[in-house]
Amino acid sequence: MIPKYIEHIGIAVKNIESAIKYYESVFGMKCYAIEEVKEQKVKTAFFKVGETKIELLETTDPDGPIGKFIEKKGEGIHHIAFAVDNIQDSLNTIENNGVTLIDRTPRKGAEKLDIAFLHPKSTFGVLTEICEKK
Numbered sequence: 579m580i581p582k583y584i585e586h587i588g589i590a591v592k593n594i595e596s597a598i599k600y601y602e603s604v605f606g607m608k609c610y611a612i613e614e615v616k617e618q619k620v621k622t623a624f625f626k627v628g629e630t631k632i633e634l635l636e637t638t639d640p641d642g643p644i645g646k647f648i649e650k651k652g653e654g655i656h657h658i659a660f661a662v663d664n665i666q667d668s669l670n671t672i673e674n675n676g677v678t679l680i681d682r683t684p685r686k687g688a689e690k691l692d693i694a695f696l697h698p699k700s701t702f703g704v705l706t707e708i709c710e711k712k
């Protein structure tokens with residue numbers, strides 16, 4: 579299980595419209611998708627930088643995971659996501675290496691990806707996502 583590339587970097591923001599404007603005006607990047615993920619209580623916006631995406635995350639509910647994150651830590655990098663070939667095999671391998679998983683089986687994320695999170699207490703403080711394009 580070697581990640582193929584960094585699929586995306588998730589960034590928690592208070593106001594997604596302002597953050598989109600920043601990436602578009604300062605970097606000339608183009609937001610190509612805005613998607614709400616109801617189960618995660620987030621609105622997402624995507625930019626491409628080569629193979630890697632920037633995923634902006636704004637909470638739709640103060641009690642959602644991004645709402646709580648911003649309350650605790652403020653805006654900033656929320657997670658890093660690695661693209662893998664077989665997400666369930668990868669999760670098994672990672673767990674066998676003693677890493678605590680948040681998701682033992684994949685769930686649906688934005689951008690038609692199957693995703694799963696590893697617990698930051700096992701990953702040197704980095705909330706780590708692995709994902710597979712279906």
Ligand code: ZN
Nearest residue numbers: 588633659707
């Ligand atoms: Zn993500």
